[in-house]
Structures are given as structure tokens and as C-alpha cells.
Amino acid sequence: xxxxxxxxxxxxxxxxxxxxxxxxxxxxxxxxxxxxxxxxxxxxxxxxxxxxxxxxxxxxxxxxxxxxxxxxxxxxxxxxxxxxxxxxxxxxxxxxxxxxxxxxxxxxxxxxxxxxxxxxxxxxxxxxxxxx
Numbered sequence: 199x200x201x202x203x204x205x206x207x208x209x210x211x212x213x214x215x216x217x218x219x220x221x222x223x224x225x226x227x228x229x230x231x232x233x234x235x236x237x238x239x240x241x242x243x244x245x246x247x248x249x250x251x252x253x254x255x256x257x258x259x260x261x262x263x264x265x266x267x268x269x270x271x272x273x274x275x276x277x278x279x280x281x282x283x284x285x286x287x288x289x290x291x292x293x294x295x296x297x298x299x300x301x302x303x304x305x306x307x308x309x310x311x312x313x314x315x316x317x318x319x320x321x322x323x324x325x326x327x328x329x330x
Contacts, residue, residue, distance in 0.1 A: 202329045205315070205321035205324050206314075206325065207314065207315050207321045208300075208313065210313075211311050215302075219307060222305070223312075224238065224239050224302070224304070225301065226239060226301040227299065228299055229298045232268055239289050243290065267300060278329070280329055281323055282326050283324070284320075286315070299322075300322055
């Protein structure tokens with residue numbers, strides 16, 4: 199279990215997510231609807247709008263349902279959600295309600311190991327401060 203205010207660190211090992219063996223791949227998931235973008239944010243946290251992030255249909259990459267990341271931030275429909283999404287150096291997060299994004303970044307080129315934590319050890323998922 200996590201204490202209130204704690205970052206939620208996540209590691210995903212997947213060679214299928216390793217599209218470019220010469221660079222750190224970045225995947226950004228909309229955790230509410232299951233859509234995904236490749237390189238929406240680069241390894242320096244720069245928004246893909248400036249360098250061409252790509253929205254993908256994962257079935258064309260043979261992911262089927264295994265490439266989907268869905269997160270219910272309030273599974274018990276409490277007054278306040280249990281989880282929130284936050285900025286870190288790998289992703290700028292605008293709005294938890296309408297833009298529930300989680301970016302995972304490959305730890306090094308061609309590794310197939312992805313994390314949601316930046317170099318400063320800050321995750322982009324957090325337990326809310328007022329969680330009981």
C-alpha cells in the first residue's frame with residue numbers, strides 16, 4: 199500500500215513497445231479511453247506537437263488488447279479520487295479530468311524497459327494527499 203501523497207512508480211517490460219532501437223521510445227496512454235500515442239513526449243519531456251507525436255491503432259502493431267493501459271482513479275466512487283496524474287520531467291499534464299495521461303519512457307535505447315518515473319524519481323501517477 200502507498201501512503202497519501204506518494205508517487206506510484208510503474209515498470210513495464212515489453213520488447214513490443216521498443217519501436218526504434220536507436221532511441222528511447224515514449225508511449226503516452228489516455229487512461230480513460232485506452233488510446234495511445236507514440237512519442238507524444240520525447241525523452242526530454244518536450245511535447246510531440248513540436249516534433250510529430252503519432253496516434254496509433256495498436257491492432258496494426260499486433261498489440262490487440264495487450265497494449266492498453268486503463269486506470270480507474272476512483273474505483274469506489276468516493277468523494278475524492280484515490281489517484282491523480284501529475285507533471286514530471288517526461289510529461290506535462292494539463293488536466294486530470296479531461297486529459298488523464300500516463301507517459302512511459304524507455305530507460306535506454308533498445309532495452310524494452312519502460313518507466314513512468316523521470317530522472318528525478320518523480321512519477322506521473324500519485325496517491326491523492328487526502329486519501330483515507
